[in-house]
Amino acid sequence: MFKMEVYTSDSSDTESREQKTLDYGRMDLTEITLDDDLHAKKALKTHKDFETLMLNHNRLVQLPASLTKFTNLKVLDLSSNRLVQLPDAICNLPLVTLIAKNNQLTNKSLPKSFMMRSVTLKELNLSGNQLTHFPEQVVELKQLRYFYAGGNKITAISKDIWRMQSLQVLSLGGNLISDVPEVVGSLSQLQALVLCDNLIENLPASIAHLNSLKSLLLHKNRLRHLPKDIIALKNLTELSLRDNPLVVRFVQDIAMTPPSLMECAARVIKVSSIPYGPGILPRTVIEYLQSANCCVNPNCKGVFFDNRVEHIKFVDFCGKYRVPLLQYLCSSKCIQPEPERPQTSGANGYMMRKVLLG
Numbered sequence: 001m002f003k004m005e006v007y008t009s010d011s012s013d014t015e016s017r018e019q020k021t022l023d024y025g026r027m028d029l030t031e032i033t034l035d036d037d038l039h040a041k042k043a044l045k046t047h048k049d050f051e052t053l054m055l056n057h058n059r060l061v062q063l064p065a066s067l068t069k070f071t072n073l074k075v076l077d078l079s080s081n082r083l084v085q086l087p088d089a090i091c092n093l094p095l096v097t098l099i100a101k102n103n104q105l106t107n108k109s110l111p112k113s114f115m116m117r118s119v120t121l122k123e124l125n126l127s128g129n130q131l132t133h134f135p136e137q138v139v140e141l142k143q144l145r146y147f148y149a150g151g152n153k154i155t156a157i158s159k160d161i162w163r164m165q166s167l168q169v170l171s172l173g174g175n176l177i178s179d180v181p182e183v184v185g186s187l188s189q190l191q192a193l194v195l196c197d198n199l200i201e202n203l204p205a206s207i208a209h210l211n212s213l214k215s216l217l218l219h220k221n222r223l224r225h226l227p228k229d230i231i232a233l234k235n236l237t238e239l240s241l242r243d244n245p246l247v248v249r250f251v252q253d254i255a256m257t258p259p260s261l262m263e264c265a266a267r268v269i270k271v272s273s274i275p276y277g278p279g280i281l282p283r284t285v286i287e288y289l290q291s292a293n294c295c296v297n298p299n300c301k302g303v304f305f306d307n308r309v310e311h312i313k314f315v316d317f318c319g320k321y322r323v324p325l326l327q328y329l330c331s332s333k334c335i336q337p338e339p340e341r342p343q344t345s346g347a348n349g350y351m352m353r354k355v356l357l358g
């Protein structure tokens with residue numbers, strides 16, 4: 001029934017690790033005490049000798065009370081059980097890795113505070129549960145490097161996520177997220193951002209500040225364009241975009257309604273530098289004139305107000321792929337033909353390895 005093996009002495013790392021592992025994984029257990037078992041096996045070990053406890057792939061609904069006796073536990077794998085609660089006591093263990101994916105956990109099931117005994121947690125996996133919102137207590141974990149909460153029902157990312165400055169992997173695919181807050185762009189260590197299979201329509205321009213980012217997974221969303229500065233992400237080697245409307249939209253010409261007479265007149269005033277001031281024009285008209293935007297076509301000195309042409313421009317990305325970026329122009333005549341692509345020399349130090357558009 002119990003699988004607790006004591007290995008003979010060998011100083012190799014693997015065996016040393018195995019000796020410190022208590023493995024009850026994949027045993028179809030509905031209940032476990034961990035208390036008597038240790039003594040029953042006469043293993044000459046106590047709870048505190050173990051650094052890894054595997055309880056994954058069982059049918060556990062709750063955790064044994066004796067868990068708190070594993071005072072040196074670093075890795076706890078609870079994945080694929082039927083857990084409805086993670087007791088607060090779990091936070092007294094010096095855990096580095098806590099894997100609780102594929103259970104029945106809700107936001108109420110989680111400890112009120114995730115502060116570990118010495119705030120040691122580096123990896124937390126809550127994927128495949130019943131979370132309906134981003135667990136705010138996670139942002140306390142300033143040392144956390146890997147946070148997985150995919151396959152839940154989370155609708156928004158915490159606006160306090162900027163506090164998680166050690167975060168290298170943020171995995172939130174398969175949720176109901178519609179907005180990505182600007183503060184995500186301040187996670188300077190982030191290497192992988194997984195947001196696929198959500199309801200995202202826009203990405204904040206701050207994404208372009210994620211200089212460590214290597215992998216950005218955005219497939220199966222509602223994106224129509226990307227922030228234009230995203231091409232500045234020199235470390236990005238993987239970008240997935242399939243199943244977003246943006247791919248479809250490039251093929252279509254964007255219809256343009258004619259500008260209003262007000263806009264036509266205002267454009268002429270701006271382009272011809274006709275002087276105006278409070279004595280000449282009403283205040284509202286002056287404010288309108290001051291809201292002019294410059295056309296991004298470098299060969300056009302034009303301006304636009306409310307009536308702009310949204311244009312998707314393909315931009316070379318890392319010398320190999322072209323990605324769609326949104327820009328605004330004053331007129332459809334300002335859409336410049338895409339220049340012939342120069343042959344890539346291969347001299348670039350970096351290359352996109354995967355861009356998945358279709």
Ligand SMILES: [Zn+2]
Pocket residue numbers: 295296297300301302303329330331334
């Ligand atoms: Zn223009």
